[in-house]
Amino acid sequence: MEYVDHAQVKKRMSARILLNYISQIIFFLSALFGLAVLFILIYRVLSDGLGWINWGFLTGKLSTQPERAGIMGAILGTLWLMAVVAPVTMFLGIGTAIYLELYAKKGRLLNFLQTNISNLAGVPSIVYGILGLTIFVRALDLGNVVLAGGLTMSLLILPIVIVASQEAIRSVPQQLLEASYGMGATKWQTIKNIVLPAALPGILTGAILSLSRAIGETAPLVVIGIPALLIPFPGSIFDKFTVLPMQIYYWTLDSSLVDEYANLAAATIIVLLVVLFLLNATAIIIRNKFQKRY
Structure with missing residues (x-):
């Protein structure tokens, strides 16, 4: 013992x-x-x-005089940017995740792609800015317009959406797929009617996180040459634009010269947080709606 x-x-x-x-x-x-x-x-x-924060500040144009400065152009630029980033990222991200999880053959090539997609999620954002400057601004000759900025930001958050969508698709019980196939459904019918509805809450969660990152990024837009002081309001994806984070960045720099710019930067931060919360709240409501349904 x-x-x-x-x-x-x-x-x-x-x-x-x-x-x-x-x-x-x-x-x-x-x-x-x-x-x-x-x-x-x-x-x-x-x-x-x-x-x-007052009505003149929210609806006015940018100005070199702090007491007359407004951020309507930056607000519109941010919304136009998200109008490009959201559909491009969702379409490419979900499509890539579906292919990698349900169509691609298992092997070294798939493992190589999976590893590199995961690594891309940790690449510094300024690298994507250089990539966007090379491809969209110079090679495609788009210039520093909304479309070029949106595509650059889409590259930044695309790996996050792909990884989150893959995890959501993997979480769908295999028995549901087998039951669908057993009833005679094709692979695409199973994906459309079973996999996507069941995985949609998880996919939207990843999309919310990625869009939240995109709306607050500054470095890629600085690299592709987005102006800080832009008087005209953007009216399409082919117009030049500025965004709230860019305006915060430059007003913070200018605060060393004029103290009022620090107050303008703080006010713009508040507006950016409100816009971010509204977009996230809308996405969360949509996610919860599908989560209850399925």
């Missing part, structure tokens, strides 16, 4: 309990630090920017 040293066992348990307690304290302090920084940031933005 093996001898058990109860004192040693008790000592190890006490050490584990102490380690668990210390870990809880460290994690709690880490979360508290993050929340404190977020609270300070939100407080600073609200205190500096709320007083500058």
